[in-house]
Amino acid sequence: xxxxxxxxxxxxxxxxxxxxxxxxxxxxxxxxxxxxxxxxxxxxxxxxxxxxxxxxxxxxxxxxxxxxxxxxxxxxxxxxxxxxxxxxxxxxxxxxxxxxxxxxxxxxxxxxxxxxxxxxxxxxxxxxxxxxxxxxxxxxxxxxxxxxxxxxxxxxxxxxxxxxxxxxxxxxxxxxxxxxxxxxxxxxxxxxxxxxxxxxxxxxxxxxxxxxxxxxxxxxxxxxxxxxxxxxxxxxxxxxxxxxxxxxxxxxxxxxxxxxxxxxxxxxxxxxxxxxxxxxxxxxxxxxxxxxxxxxxxxxxxxxxxxxxxxxxxxxxxxxxxxxxxxxxxxxxxxxxxxxx
Numbered sequence: 001x002x003x004x005x006x007x008x009x010x011x012x013x014x015x016x017x018x019x020x021x022x023x024x025x026x027x028x029x030x031x032x033x034x035x036x037x038x039x040x041x042x043x044x045x046x047x048x049x050x051x052x053x054x055x056x057x058x059x060x061x062x063x064x065x066x067x068x069x070x071x072x073x074x075x076x077x078x079x080x081x082x083x084x085x086x087x088x089x090x091x092x093x094x095x096x097x098x099x100x101x102x103x104x105x106x107x108x109x110x111x112x113x114x115x116x117x118x119x120x121x122x123x124x125x126x127x128x129x130x131x132x133x134x135x136x137x138x139x140x141x142x143x144x145x146x147x148x149x150x151x152x153x154x155x156x157x158x159x160x161x162x163x164x165x166x167x168x169x170x171x172x173x174x175x176x177x178x179x180x181x182x183x184x185x186x187x188x189x190x191x192x193x194x195x196x197x198x199x200x201x202x203x204x205x206x207x208x209x210x211x212x213x214x215x216x217x218x219x220x221x222x223x224x225x226x227x228x229x230x231x232x233x234x235x236x237x238x239x240x241x242x243x244x245x246x247x248x249x250x251x252x253x254x255x256x257x258x259x260x261x262x263x264x265x266x267x268x269x270x271x272x273x274x275x276x277x278x279x280x281x282x283x284x285x286x287x288x289x290x291x292x293x294x295x296x297x298x299x300x301x302x303x304x305x306x307x308x309x310x311x312x313x314x315x316x317x318x319x320x321x322x323x324x325x326x327x328x329x330x331x332x333x334x335x336x337x338x339x340x341x
Contacts (some may be wrong), residue, residue: 002196005031009307010049012196017321023329040329050276050304052328059273063302064109066141068271076271079296083143089130089234091252093142097126100238105129107137113246119145132180146296148282153257153302155269155277155318157327160262162309162318163286166248168236173227179216180223183235192311199311211236250308252315253286268297276324278304 002012003026011033018025018038028035028046038045045053051060062068067085074080082100085108086093097103097120104128106116115136117129133140154162171182192199215237218221227233236246261281269277283295290296309318 003027003030006033007197008033008049009196009199010305011036013306013310013321014047014049014325015287016196018325021322021325023325036327038329040225043329045328047328048264048303050306050324051302052276052324054275055302056273060302061273062272063274065298066106066108066299067139069300071295072271073268073297073300076267078268078271079290080299081144081146081296083141085139085141086130087139088134089127093126093130094123096142097121100144104143104145105133106141107133107145108139108141109137136282143298146282146298148284148295149286151253151281151283151286152304152308153262153265153279153281155266155274155279156308156320156323157275158270160254160257160266161320161323162252164250164308164312166250166285166308168187168234169247169249170232170234171227173229173231173233175229176226178224178226179221179233180226182233183223191315194311199307213318249313252309252312252318254316254318256287258287258289261286264290265297268300272300272302274300274302276304276327277301 002015006012006015006027012035016026023039024039026037027033028037034048035048036047038047047053062072067083070080070083084092084096100122103120103126104116105120107114115133117125117132120126120129130140138251150166152164152166153160154164169186171179171186173182179186188250212235215222215235216233218237219233221227221233261283265279265281268279278301280298280301281290281295282298283290288294306320306324309320311317
């Protein structure tokens, strides 16, 4: 059983793993999800999900400002896509789009992909994307759109803890089921009951959603079509979907990251003084060193989600919550083990 009012999946993961490790973990305030209190012996630590007690205030503030983050990373010689910050639609925005051909529009200080539009190519799309971004922040960042594969790299205490590749959700034909049936089965399969509660992977996937129907129409197919075995049917069009509304598959690929990429991403987290970081990169292949010609660092997050590393849709499950708790409580755990030995 979990404490009253604890519904957040990350908090449940942390509480469950802490108990397994002999760490007392409970909400600081009853019914409040914001703070957890960890106790080992007479030592207590207060955390906010994956924000640790060692995260400097300045690092948390930097992580919320994409312009500041990009400037610092660029000064360190890291591959960061070209960007500008604007207050509203105007000639500067139009010129930036013309120069790069395809861009991303996002609020400067929003989180969780709210207000983000990907792969903007026309001035009409740009105006609509800026209006959307303006609803989530006072300033707007325009950034060169980088083609490639998206990866999330989890850094804990200066080391790569896990790497996920992710892509928008799709269904794979089996030669007998309609797309409608495949989507229904996908949702049924991915609503899992775990030891910490229900895990809904794709709450936004809806067979009747107009956005989905538009995607299928663009591909010349219908919900009642039976795709061939092995054929992948994309359920989202990046160009017509807000980034925050795109459900994704996560596949673990921790073992294949190139050492140079690992070193660069670790340095990115250190540059921003973020001890537990989720670094988003896009490149052609994480197994090849990233350069400005074939990829870049898109964002560094100071409140990374651990759930997709614990429950990937493919590849190896990573015990990243244990790594996180060992980082938080290592000295106390070692002292406890020594005295019990």
